[in-house]
Amino acid sequence: MSDLSSRSATHRKGTVPLPVWLAAVAVILVAVNLRPGATSVGPVLAEIQSGLGMGSVQAGILTALPGFTFAVVGALAVMVSRRAGIAWTIALGLGVVAAGLLIRSVVASPVLFMILTVLAFAGMAMGNILVPAFIKTHGGTRTALLNSVYGTTLAVGATLPLLVAAPLAGWDSGGWQLSLRVWGLAALAAFVPWILVSVRSRRAVVQTDAGAGATERLRITSSRTAVALCVYFGVQSMHAYVQFGWVPQIYRDAGLEQGHAGLMAATIASLGIAGGLIMPALVARAPGLHFYIAGLATAVAAGYLGLLLAPATMPWMWALLLGIGGFAFPTALALITARSRDPRVTAELSGFCQPVGYLLAAVGPFAIGALHEATGSWTVPLVILIASAAVMAAAGIIAAAPRFVDDQLRRRPA
Template structure:
C-alpha cells in the first residue's frame, strides 16, 4: 500500500463509525409496522406483541453495563465487529426459526445493538475529540434516518414479499457494514491491559459520580418520552379522529425530523460557558408538544413537528454529554454503559405503564399528563446536567 493510500485509509477509517450507526435501529423499528401480520401468523396476542417490542430495551439495560469489559478485553473495534456479526445472524434467523427463535433472536439483537450503543460514543470521544458534538449529531442522524426508513419500508416490502422477508431484510445492510468494518477491526491493536498509562485518568467507579447519575436521569427521561410517543402516538391520534394511515405518516415525520434536530443542536451546545443552553433547548420541545396535545389536539401536526425536532436534539445532547463528561475513552464507555442501562430500563417501562394507565382510566389523558410531567422534569435535569 502506497503512502497516499495509507493516508487515505487513516483519514476515512474514523468515518466508518457512522456506518455502524446505520445498523443500530432497523432491526427494532421494522417490528412495529409488521405486528398486524406477524402476530396472527405466529399466534401472538397484544400482550406478547408488546413484550416483543420491549424485549430489546430490556436487553439494552442488562447488557450495557458489561460492554466495557468486552471492549477492554478485545478492543472496541473488534467488539463492534463481533456485535455486527451477531446482529446480522440474529436478524436473518429471527423470522424463520419459529416462535422460540423469534424470542431468542430478538434478545440477541438487543444485546448486539447495546454493544454499538455503548461503544460508538467512546469511539467518537477518541476519534473526534475536537468535534464531539458535531460527530454525535452526524451519527445520531444516521441512527434516526435508518430507523425511520426501516419503519416506512417494512409494510410495502412485506406486501411485495412477506413479513418474514421484510423483517430479515436489514441483515443485508449489517453484513455489508461488517465487511467494511472488518479491516479496521483487524488493524486495531488489542488493548494491553498490563501496561499502565501514566497520563490516564484515575479509575473511579462511575456509579459513585454525581454527574453520572444526572446523565443517567437525562438519558432515561428523554428515552422514555421518545419510546412512549413512538409506541402510542398513532393510537392517541386515532382516538382523536385521525385516520390510521395519516397517523402512520405522522409517526414517520416524528422520527424523520429527529435528523434535523440532531444536526442543529450541536451549534447550541457550545454557546455560552457550558452546555445548558443546548440541553434545555433540546428538552423544551417535548414539553411544548405534550402540552399542545393536551390543550389543542386539533393542531396535532404542529405538535408532531415540534416533538420530532426535540427528540432528535435530546438524543444528541444525551450522547454528546456522555462523551464530553468522560475523562478518557475507558471512562466514557463505562459512563455510556451506566446511562444507557438504567435509561433504557426506564424507557422499557414507559410504554407499558402508559398502556396500563390508559386501560385503567379509559382515557389517554392521564397518561399524557404523566408524560408531560416527566418532560418538565427533563427540562430541569437538562439545566443541571448541562453545567460544566
C-alpha cells in the first residue's frame, strides 16, 4: 500500500470505527435519500403548479431551491457536527428530510410547500457535507469501497424519481402527492436505523484540540489543494445542474420530441451510477490522475461541442459524452476523503468545497438561461460551457496531486 493510502487509512485516536458492513449499510441508507427530494419535483412540476395554484415565478424559485439551500445550510453543517457529532447530525438531517417531504405532500399552500421544501433540503445538506467525514472516520482500508457505495447510491437516488414519478403521478387525481410522499417515507425508513448507528458509533465527532479548531477552520483557504478542489467541485456541479435543467430543452429546440429529449437527460443521469462505481477506486489506486481528470473534462467539452454543431444528428453520442464527463462528481467526492487525513479536516474540506459548488449549481442554470434569452440561441451559452471545461481540468489536476490538505495547513501557522 502506498504511503498516501496507508496514511489516509489511519483512524484518529479516540474514535470507534463501525464494522465496514454496518458503515456501508449506513451510507446506502443516507445516500439514497439525499437527491429524491429534489429530483422528484421536476417530473410533476406542472401537476404541483395546478394542484397548489403555484405561479410560474414560484415554480422557478422552487427549481432553484436545492442549490441555494445546499450552499447556505451546508456551510453550517460542520458547526452543528462539532456539538452533536457526525453521525448524530446526519441522523438529525434524515429526520428533517422525512418531516419536510411528508408534510409538504399534504399541504395546500404554495408558500408552505416551499418552506417545507427548504426544510427537507436543509436536512439533505447536512448529509451532503458530513457523509464524506463519516466515511473517513469509519472507512479505514475500505474508504475507497465506501466512496464507491456512496457515489453509486447518490446516482441511484437521483435517477429513481425520474423513472417512477410518472407511474405514481398517474395513480389518481392526487397522484403527484403520492409521487412526492414516497420519498418522505423512504427517509423516515432510514431515520430509525441511523439513530441506532449514531448510538453504536459512540459520537465519533469532528472535534478539534482546544484553541486550534477556529484557527484551522479559518485557514482552509491557505491550502492550494483545498482551493483547487473547491473550484473543481464547483465547476462540475454547475455543469451537472445546467445539464439537468437545459440539455433537454437544447435537444427539443433542435427538433427532438419531448420523450426523446427526456431520455437523453436520463441517459446522462444514469451514467452517474457507473461513475460512482469506477472513479473512487481509481482515485485510491491510480498512481497519477492527470490523464483521467483531463479525459473527463475533454468528454464534457466534446459533448457540448456536439450539442452546438449537430445536436440532432447523434444525440446519443453527446449524451454519452456528457454522462462520462459527469464522472467528475464522484471523482470530486472521492478526492475530499483522499486528500485529507484527519476526519475533522475532511469535514472542514467538505464544508468548504460543497457549499461553493452548490451555489454555482444554483447560479449556473440561471446564467445560462439568461444568456440564451439575451442572445436568442444556444451558441454563446455552449461556448462558455466548453471554455469552463478547461477551468475544471486545470483545477482538477492541481487538486488530484498526491498531497494532503492537513500538511498544507500545518505549514501555514496563524
